[in-house]
Amino acid sequence: MPHPFENLADLALSIELLKTAIDIQQKIAICGDYDAHGMASTAILLRTLRWLNVPVDYAIPSRISEGYGINQRIVEEFYREGVKLILTVNNGTSAFEPLARARQLGMKVIIIDYHEIPAKLAPADAILNSKLISESSPYRVLAGVGVVTVLAISLVQQLGKTQGLVKSLLELFTLGILTDIDNPPPLIGINLLWMERGLQQLPESKLVGIQALIQMRGLSNKREALSVEDVRFHLVKSIEAVGSISDPQIVIELLTTDNNELALERAMQCEQVNQRCEVLCKEIEHEAVAWVRESQINLQPELVLVIVKPNWHHGVFKIVAPRLVERYGVPTFIGTYEDENWIRGYGLGISGFHVFKALQSCQDLLGKFGGHKIAGGFSMPAENLKAFQKSLNQFAYNCL
Structure with missing residues (x-):
């Protein structure tokens, strides 16, 4: 693999912005997304910045009342809380008005995304979007969780603090890369390499939240690598359900806590929500099929x-x-x-x-x-x- 600095145009700039914020202990905030991909990506950044003892917070818009992406309410809330640097995760490329407001309020912005490039890019100090990478680059296949992982690993490498963190990031990457039901990232190249490493590591994960989820889904007896199906239809399914009908904070706490009791409590909540979600899905599917039949x-x-x-x-x-x-x-x-x-x-x-x-x-x-x-x-x-x-x-x- 070539060095990512050679392929992601704003990666070096993003690292410098983060290092400056870390050096002077400025508050950083992350705006994530409520699907499993976005929640895993948010957890990667939270774990990384907390590992570096940085004051960091996060927000995820309400699926019900706000919909996808950073919005004016979140920007204003970050400002009131003294945030100086915003990182959007799996969103932001087209969020022109909210991010223009953030810049107007004096906050710096790093966009981390993988969605299509609009005619007018949102204003930001740095944009890391895999759609802006050359099609000949091996990094072009990265989804949002991959771009986040590249940034996180590059940051801790620059600061010489990788020991004990990178394995956990690859496990969270694996949860993220195996989501996106409707638009799955291609499992080739760096995606495949990191996913295979993550699958090998998951059974012995040091992340108590992942262990609690594995236990809750009946996979504790697996000592070899988990399969793609194990992750996608057991671990990720529970996480996705929470993002669909409940509070994403449940998942964020699950994936970022180091407290065994809290991890087990959050994993149980994920499983309860998953069961409720499945009932909802069956009801809607049944009603839709009946409508097609009755309407002829x-x-x-x-x-x-x-x-x-x-x-x-x-x-x-x-x-x-x-x-x-x-x-x-x-x-x-x-x-x-x-x-x-x-x-x-x-x-x-x-x-x-x-x-x-x-x-x-x-x-x-x-x-x-x-x-x-x-x-x-x-x-x-x-x-x-x-x-x-x-x-x-x-x-x-x-x-x-």
Whole structure:
């Protein structure tokens, strides 16, 4: 592997910003994300900075009331708490207004992300986004958790304090890289190398939270490396459930605590939430299948399935949508009414159907939307539902 400084343009600058903050004991804050990928990434940075005895805090936006990414409320809260340096994790590249406000308030900003590059980058002192790395670079495959890990390891190497930390970071990296249900990072190159190391280390992990989760999921008797399936369908599944319908702080505390009792308590909470999440998913899937059957929708002329029903929990759409796509074989958009006038939803595509471009094609009908080739989220006025469905089908006719 070439040195990451040669491949990540702002990595050296990011290290200098962090070293300056550490030297003068400035408060640092992390804005993470509520999915398992984002929570593992946040835990990596928290563990690293606490290892270096840096005053650090974090915030994760509410999935229910705020949605994805850093926002104005979080920026203002950081400012009131005396934060001098903000690190966004798995978000921030397109958060123009909140980060412009942060800079206006005199805070420095490092964006750590892997999402698509918008036409207008958010203002920041440094941007570490794998989409900005040359396509010929072995670091191009990094997801957000990988970019965070490169930054964390580079920082402790620069400070000569790697001993006893790096193994734990690779274990957290492994939890992060095996998430992203709708847009899994490619398990090749550095992703594969670090994941294989993490799988080997997990059974004997020194992180009490990981050990508690392993115990709770019945994997304690495994002394050899855990498999990808063990991690994805046991450990990560519990973590993802918390991010979907509960408080991400449960997971952050699980992955960053060194207290055995707290770790076991948080692992039990993860398992309880996971069971509740599975019940929710089955209920929504059952209702969606019943709706398709009762409406007698013909999925030959209707190339896209759009289902919107009241009283569904949008936090589990990311889990339910793949089941419906597998059942019906068409791009599927599911949503619920936040109130009688507004819909919030999630779409998952199939080969040949680019979800983000599909949403762009009907953006005049939408409020907020975002995503990538495979999946995306959206909101819209309820009165636009029929026009939205017609527009998606027109898009599908042109590409499928």
